[in-house]
Amino acid sequence: MSVCSVGRFLAIGLIASLPAATVHATVAPLQLLTRMFEARRTVSYEGDFVYLQNGQMTTLHIVRQVGKHTDQEHISTLDGPVREVVRHQGQATCTLPTGQSVVLVGRPISPGALQHIDEITAYYDLRLGKNERIAGRNAQSLEVYPRDDLRYGHRFWLDLDTGLLLKSELLGKQGDVLERVLFIRMSLVTEPVDPVESKESKVVPAQTTQALANAGSVAWTVGQLPAGFRLEEGNQQDTASTQQFVYSDGLATVSVFVERVPADRETMRGLSRRGALNIYSTRYRDWQVTIVGEVPEATVTRMGTSFHLHD
């Protein structure tokens, strides 16, 4: 680890350990953002929240437990058919209303976005907002405006005591709210809770997770990667079937899925959208390339049309 990195993590540790009153009095926007990411990784809590998007509202319950040997979440719907996700040590098990489960292999909560957080201000303008009371807790709002039209803006409301996110809004290019999360109730969890056991059911590996295990060895690159985005993770192994490359600017994350397809197989082409997520699909030689991310359609299009093999 470089001296610079050591200094950065020392600074992060110092900010995360500051008493709430100190943070409230002295915190700068970037420090507040750092505190938010750190809280996400280190604080256990449970609560109820609403998710609003595209005219639909879903109410959910979440329990987050983190400790020396624990990293798990359980989230379930409070309305409609019971749907739940249990995430334990990076592996997510999704239980369908039918009782069937799908297991997805991810990774444990990592410092991730903290590693390059000091670069975020190059691409986003951070401003402190008002103090408000949300879910019975005192919150500080933080406004995050993109400096170009290749990423979305955010409004965060952070718990003053812990840095946990109590409310968030994802903002479109015109400042319109694309999706909103609002905690109605949140409480910290201080006592250990038994590990969450998902219902017994048939486990079906997700399609791409199965395929990712057979990822292949080719050198892919994005010719016109938007400034600030860097490759966070990517499989470049032998005999590829499907690969996932993940790019992030610290706040926005874009996945590129590449799958080899037979010449006679119909491929997806064009733009589609799922909530605030934009999806761009195209064919490149014998490959289906699909870009997925909570970024404007211009960004997924730009990345998709310039994604290519090193010859």
Added chain:
Amino acid sequence: MGTLGNVPPHSEAVSALMDDELSTDEFDHILHALTEDDALKERWTRYHLAKDVLRRTAPPICVTSLADRVAAALASHPPSIHVRRHVRHVPWLRRHRGKGLAAAAVVLLTLISFTPQNPATPGVIPPDQTVALSYTEIDPNAPQAALINAYLMNHSVYLAGSGAGGVVPFVHLVDYQE
């Protein structure tokens, strides 16, 4: 009739909205008020949550009981429920029945939560021989729909592990199960 105390303006109207007791004019008026007033918007959301929780089954695991959770939610905003039940007169509104709450929710949330995105930004490389699709145009029974869902779930699992996006990746994981 009890006193209103420090009940914010329009709170009772929001309550009446929840109870399906507004005329068309009243309905329009409160919708306008809700789109202008963030505090009122959140109050409406809390009403809805409380009502929804009371009607639904608790999730498989809860650290606190359902009754405790509902009580806590109501206790944090006591005027909203109690005033609605005891004070039925809304000075600037007339009460009528006949508007569906479900319709109100859809219209209201459409107004306050979502605005369609603009067309592609000028200066960006145009898609090469692509056809713009909306997700709804993808046949849910087609292999492509299943593939996209699988991509979205893998993307969300990565986000959940990266710590970015707060709880949103988990919501998406729940949502994409459909």
